[in-house]
Amino acid sequence: MNYAQAxxxxxxxxxLAHPLRVLLVEALTGGDQCVCELNKLADIDQSGLSRHLALLKRAGVVSDRREGMKVFYHxxxxxxMRALECAFEVAKAGVKRNRKLLATG
Amino acid sequence: MNYAQAxxxxxxxxxLAHPLRVLLVEALTGGDQCVCELNKLADIDQSGLSRHLALLKRAGVVSDRREGMKVFYHxxxxxxMRALECAFEVAKAGVKRNRKLLATG
DNA sequence: GTACAATATGCGCATAATCGCATATTGTCA
DNA sequence: TGACAATATGCGATTATGCGCATATTGTAC
Known part of the structure; x- marks a missing residue:
């Protein structure tokens, strides 16, 4: 793998490396949702949410479509999500490892 | 999923979200390597590499062990890697999608 | 047209990430 | 002990991210 690929x-x-965006992606595995629904996921200002969604879209992780006044994200x-599952396992293992180190050392 | 989990x-x-760290992780799938070997992967100052490795270690992605003067990362x-593979697919799809948009619009 | 609802964008500020350089640490060998 | 090799850390400068507020856009209904 070269640097450009990396x-x-x-x-x-x-x-994906933001708590809210992780939540958003997870929520969207259950099906498309409009911004107004996604806005209930966390206590964040609407313009911030819109930015996060735009960022995910630019990265190609989600797409959007308009239906009347609402915009649905897909x-x-x-x-x-499978990648995230793995990441979660890593996190748990890491925490355990650190606990062990603390107990031992 | 709650915000803490996210x-x-x-x-x-x-x-993982840094080109060099992606390269490092990929390189380590082939087996443990010392910093001096990893340093050949990219044109980066040694102290920078050390910092990136420390960051991966803190996150629980890699561990290190000392052997004489060298430190091996594992x-x-x-x-x-599955996450990276997936990321790669997304990247490719994104490029295709953009090409299509350019052609259509 | 006005009024309103849903979503996006411009802007400024605060914080975090990254980098290069110098220097410190750790281990080996003579 | 001193000299050297491998790695890590402190520091300052630059750049990128994230946030909240105000405002703009887009669509609907009257």
């Missing part, structure tokens, strides 16, 4: 992978990962890449 | 997942993703989570 950069494009990193771009995607960066798009998860283009369910495989991303 | 945050811990985002932490892992953030750790990938704790080969499953991470």
């Amino acid at each position: 950069r494009s992978r990193a771009e995607i990962l960066k798009a 998860l283009e890449t369910p495989c991303i | 945050r811990s997942r985002a932490e892992i993703l953030k750790a 990938l704790e989570t080969p499953c991470i």
Whole structure:
């Protein structure tokens, strides 16, 4: 893998590397949702949410479509969630490892 | 999923969300390597590399062990590569999608 | 046309990430 | 002990991110 390839992978990962965006992607695995629904996921200002969604869209992770006044977002890449599952396992393992280190050392 | 869980997942993703760190993780799937070897992967200053490795370690993605003067890094989570593969698919799809948009619009 | 609802964007500020350089630490060998 | 190799850390400068507020856009209904 060359640096250019690594950069494009990193771009995607960066798009996912935010708590709210993780929540958004997870929510969208259950099906498309409009911004007004997604806005209930976390206590965030609407303009911020809109920015996060735009960012995910730019990265190619989601797409959007308009229906009347509402805009629905769609998860283009369910495989991303499998990646997140793995990441979660890593996190748990890491926490355990650190606990062990603290107990031992 | 609550915000705390999302945050811990985002932490892992953030750790991976850098071109050099993507390269490092990929390189380590082939087996443990010392910093001096990893330093050949990209044109980066040694102290920078050390920082990136420390970051991956803090996130629980890699571990290190000392052997004489050298420090070897070990990938704790080969499953991470699936995330990278997925990210790559997303990236490719994104490029295709943009081409189509350019052609259509 | 007005009024309103849903969503997006411009802007300024605060915080975090990254980098390069110098320097410190740790281990080996003579 | 001193000299050197491998790695890590402190610091300052630059750049990128995220946030909240105000405002703009787009669509609907009257």
